[in-house]
Amino acid sequence: MISELRELYQETILDxxxxxRNFGELPTANRRAEGYNPLCGDxxxxxxxxxxxxxxxxxxxxxxxxxxxSSASMMTESVxxxxxxxxxxxxxxxxxxxxxxxxxxxxxxxxELGKLAVFAGVSEFPVRVKxxxxxxxxxxxxxxxxxxxxxxEVSESSSGDGGGHAx
Amino acid sequence: MSATTNQxxxxxxxxxxxxxxxxxxxxxxxxxxxxxxxxxxxxAASAQKPQAVIDAERAVYERYxxxxxxxxxxxxxxxxxxxxxxxxxxxxxxxxxxxxxxVFTRGTTESINLVASSYGRGHVGKGDEVLIxxxxxxxxxxxxxxxxxxxxxxxxxxxxxxxxDVLLEDMERLIGPRTKIAAFAHVSNALGTVNPVKRMVEMAxxxxxPVLIDGAQAAPHLEVDVRELDCDFYAFSSHKLYGPSGVxxxxxxASHLQAMPPYQGGGDMILSVTFEKxxxxxxxxxxxxxxxxxxxxxxxGAAIDWVEGIGRGAIAAYEGGLLEYGTRRLLxxxxxxxxxxxxxxxxxxxxxxxxxxxxxxxxxxxxEGIAVRTGHHCAQPVMxxxxxPATARASLAVxxxxxxxxxxxxxxxxxxxxxx
Numbered sequence: 001m002i003s004e005l006r007e008l009y010q011e012t013i014l015d016x017x018x019x020x021r022n023f024g025e026l027p028t029a030n031r032r033a034e035g036y037n038p039l040c041g042d043x044x045x046x047x048x049x050x051x052x053x054x055x056x057x058x059x060x061x062x063x064x065x066x067x068x069x070s071s072a073s074m075m076t077e078s079v080x081x082x083x084x085x086x087x088x089x090x091x092x093x094x095x096x097x098x099x100x101x102x103x104x105x106x107x108x109x110x111x112e113l114g115k116l117a118v119f120a121g122v123s124e125f126p127v128r129v130k131x132x133x134x135x136x137x138x139x140x141x142x143x144x145x146x147x148x149x150x151x152x153e154v155s156e157s158s159s160g161d162g163g164g165h166a167x
Numbered sequence: 168m169s170a171t172t173n174q175x176x177x178x179x180x181x182x183x184x185x186x187x188x189x190x191x192x193x194x195x196x197x198x199x200x201x202x203x204x205x206x207x208x209x210x211a212a213s214a215q216k217p218q219a220v221i222d223a224e225r226a227v228y229e230r231y232x233x234x235x236x237x238x239x240x241x242x243x244x245x246x247x248x249x250x251x252x253x254x255x256x257x258x259x260x261x262x263x264x265x266x267x268x269x270v271f272t273r274g275t276t277e278s279i280n281l282v283a284s285s286y287g288r289g290h291v292g293k294g295d296e297v298l299i300x301x302x303x304x305x306x307x308x309x310x311x312x313x314x315x316x317x318x319x320x321x322x323x324x325x326x327x328x329x330x331x332d333v334l335l336e337d338m339e340r341l342i343g344p345r346t347k348i349a350a351f352a353h354v355s356n357a358l359g360t361v362n363p364v365k366r367m368v369e370m371a372x373x374x375x376x377p378v379l380i381d382g383a384q385a386a387p388h389l390e391v392d393v394r395e396l397d398c399d400f401y402a403f404s405s406h407k408l409y410g411p412s413g414v415x416x417x418x419x420x421a422s423h424l425q426a427m428p429p430y431q432g433g434g435d436m437i438l439s440v441t442f443e444k445x446x447x448x449x450x451x452x453x454x455x456x457x458x459x460x461x462x463x464x465x466x467x468g469a470a471i472d473w474v475e476g477i478g479r480g481a482i483a484a485y486e487g488g489l490l491e492y493g494t495r496r497l498l499x500x501x502x503x504x505x506x507x508x509x510x511x512x513x514x515x516x517x518x519x520x521x522x523x524x525x526x527x528x529x530x531x532x533x534x535e536g537i538a539v540r541t542g543h544h545c546a547q548p549v550m551x552x553x554x555x556p557a558t559a560r561a562s563l564a565v566x567x568x569x570x571x572x573x574x575x576x577x578x579x580x581x582x583x584x585x586x587x
Contacts, residue, residue, distance in 0.1 A: 065524035
């Protein structure tokens with residue numbers, strides 16, 4: 001496989017896309033949000049069991065490409081047990097990673113991102129940024145208790161404007 | 168599945184198309200993408216341009232560009248002549264009786280909006296109905312929806328069967344005394360279905376309902392004869408017909424166009440203006456407000472000349488063979504399912520690959536130099552009908568080859584290696 005493609009479709013990403021973690025209904029959920037990527041028809045639902053500021057449990061549902069599915073799956077693993085501000089800070093780092101200049105992406109793979117650093121390859125594929133960011137935007141809406149479904153066309157401008165993900 | 172069209176069959180048999188010669192007319196086909204020769208299979212979105220079209224547009228700007236229908240100077244007269252010659256070419260191309268029945272627009276979308284707005288507002292009222300089918304492009308849904316919303320009318324939708332054919336009996340039942348206009352695609356952009364539009368027009372006319380045909384996907388592939396079809400309106404775009412983007416055509420029966428109010432007000436559409444009263448220009452200028460895409464229209468004329476030089480019968484026969492070959496080869500790939508297997512199809516191979524999202528297919532194919540469209544193809548109701556979020560779509564043009572289909576099939580095997 002060509003190197004940029006291998007960078008995008010890393011083994012961890014393919015693994016999460018084939019076997020997504022924390023996938024399905026969350027019976028104890030007290031927060032829920034929906035997200036939509038009108039460009040490719042991807043749909044996401046993120047359900048949270050939120051206790052104060054703490055994300056006690058999280059599940060997602062949805063249909064989409066491997067980048068969406070793996071990003072959602074790894075996001076649930078990364079934010080479970082974190083607080084709302086911690087999750088917001090992580091989204092900001094993640095967003096920086098996938099929207100940075102490809103030559104800079106490696107430097108944006110800061111230690112706090114952990115396994116999420118495998119998404120650095122997305123920066124080479126600007127049209128796929130929305131796929132990687134959809135679950136995160138939906139999580140943010142769930143944390144804010146926003147009842148309007150999220151659209152990546154609104155929340156993910158094509159210029160890759162990365163500001164304002166803090167919660 | 169028959170891939171050719173009944174209209175095209177007789178003449179097609181006599182002409183053999185030399186695809187290598189056709190390809191030499193398209194400079195872009197010599198480009199490479201990610202180091203691989205470009206395999207352009209996104210023609211239903213927009214087709215590439217032959218040298219003749221590129222040269223025609225260039226000649227306008229280099230030698231005789233000027234505004235039209237205005238000046239007494241030589242350039243303006245030359246530009247006007249070329250612009251009106253393109254209108255005559257379009258008239259011949261669709262078989263219309265008069266050039267005054269040919270209106271230039273920005274594209275199919277604007278042509279449909281023109282009819283929905285000008286004809287629709289005058290004829291559709293509260294409690295009336297507009298009939299479309301389940302396979303329409305958003306451009307042939309939304310303008311009617313907007314009209315219905317404004318007027319308190321109702322949009323009725325003729326359903327599809329599992330193969331992608333419109334259920335004609337159901338459609339006929341939906342035509343009632345409140346139906347004021349019907350609008351159907353000639354060819355579906357998402358499924359490739361060729362609708363039996365002549366029969367559909369007859370069914371509508373039997374109840375006194377006028378018909379608009381969205382010919383965006385048909386004009387590049389089939390012979391179109393608006394008098395034979397007896398449709399009231401026919402819309403298509405230049406850019407899918409190897410012509411420049413930003414230009415479209417609306418054919419309308421003169422009797423309708425005559426009675427319709429203008430769509431937009433401005434220059435060129437008037438005979439005289441005072442602050443008390445404006446007298447509108449004759450057809451077709453009444454519907455062409457403002458300075459149009461002059462070079463684009465002249466480029467469309469060149470595209471039509473080019474297409475007619477190849478021969479529409481020859482194009483339909485060649486593409487039909489390619490579509491059959493592509494259908495057979497795609498189905499050899501494990502896990503491939505075609506979306507859209509109508510009795511009669513043109514130009515479109517829409518498919519899903521089990522276990523791989525179309526978006527991922529598109530990214531891997533791109534690295535093989537292959538351009539396909541992935542997504543909902545501006546036909547979300549079609550996707551819902553077949554319960555898929557999206558498809559990958561390979562769509563054909565006259566310059567595509569069996570070798571390119573083979574490259575697509577080879578790349579799909581690579582996709583399976585990556586994801587499965």
